[in-house]
Amino acid sequence: MTETSKRIAIIGAGIGGMSAAYDLINAGKHVVIYEASDHPGGLAAGFKEPHWDWSVERYYHHWFTSDKYMLGLIDELGWSDQVIFPKPISVMYYKGKFYPFDSIPAAIMYPGLGWGINKIRFGFVGLYLRLTNNWRALEKTTTDAWMRAKAGDKVYEAMWEPMMVGKFGERYAKEVNMAWMWARLHSRSTRLGTFIGGFQAFADKFAAELQRRGVEIHYEMPVQSITRQENGKLQVQFMDQAPELFDQVLVTLSPGMMAKLTPDLPKDYLSGLLSLKNMGAVVMTLSLSHALSPEGYYWYNIPKQVGFPFLSLVEHTNFLKPEYFGGDHILYIGDYLEVDHPNFQKSDEQLLAEFLPHLTKINPQFSPDWVKKVWVSKTPYAQPIPLVNHSENIPAVKTPVPGVYFASMSQVYPWDRGTNFAVEIGRRAARMMLEELKP
């Protein structure tokens, strides 16, 4: 068998799987992607009404100017002119009002920290986290403990605790390690980016480019299992179609799905996968006839403690023009929840009835008849939860089953999950796979 005839299967046409496919096809391998849904993009996918020019992501998405892996890939593809970086306004809550919090002058003016020592401590902690690269020391303690010690209770409770509780729930908010917070504050920009046409436009274009280069993509083909044969080949099994044999397989699903699909994994690796924790997400998207935010704000950081039944309110059309969406105003109402939270079982109507009354707190003029259409997206795998000393628990990309590789959001630590790191881990996996195939 010649090297070029090696067959590689990739499970999942998300950004990670497609990034791996790009390097593997460019290295002359035979690459086949199997995707359960009918479109590429995974968690970053979007949808489009017939009268919209752009798609809307099912879960709000943007890039940071520091997303070097994603922006580097787009550059290699020659599409950098299709990335835009508007500067929308993010706001923080304080005593019933929202204040811009997206620049140093805005942070200085924010009243939630007063004018004395707290503002200085906030500034120093932010600066320290921007400058240090020593995340390994920070993962030994929790965000809660580190921030209380360094920034003080008042600063932590005003600035970061609401986000921790919102993202990780009461159960995990105090347990997440400080390296997670470091990763967020270390390199994120206030300018936010997207692809012209939306993330789905990028995913579609990327998938089409992969196919042009020779990658086979099979949609609506959920993989049921991956097993190693006596001859060393890997058999990929589907629900209805005949199984296929490959030399290597890369899985880009959640750790739980990886454990289910791959019965040959040894006990140690398997228990490592199953011990990883994550939050799910429930995100409602509404198209409205009017703008909601009277001030034109984009991202509302909302402390749940003050009685909102959601974590974030994001007016997409204060980031991108309503004209891209046929004049509709697009609003997201989002939350990270434990996977057994009742919201996963509620109907769209029930969720809408719970959420709508709170929109008058943002705009007293809001009326339910502004709502034109509602979509709800739910995923059990949205945000990995990194506990203390998490680096010891990251499953290896090269699994103990020869030829089987695993690249997921749970392994990009210390970085927080995101499409940028899906590109990084997808390409890292591809490099390792190519290395193994070297004669």
Ligand SMILES: Cc1cc2nc3c(=O)[nH]c(=O)nc-3n(C[C@H](O)[C@H](O)[C@H](O)COP(=O)(O)OP(=O)(O)OC[C@H]3O[C@@H](n4cnc5c(N)ncnc54)[C@H](O)[C@@H]3O)c2cc1C
């Ligand atoms: C609420 C939310 C907000 C986010 N915001 C941002 C943001 O602002 N910016 C950003 O960059 N990132 C953001 N992310 C993260 C980003 O979406 C992910 O990091 C990235 O998309 C992960 O890509 P992936 O390829 O690793 O996995 P996925 O996108 O999960 O891809 C896996 C693919 O596998 C498919 N699949 C599942 N089971 C099977 C099966 N049995 N057989 C075949 N295929 C299967 C799935 O359909 C999916 O297409 C956000 C995520 C969430 C949930």
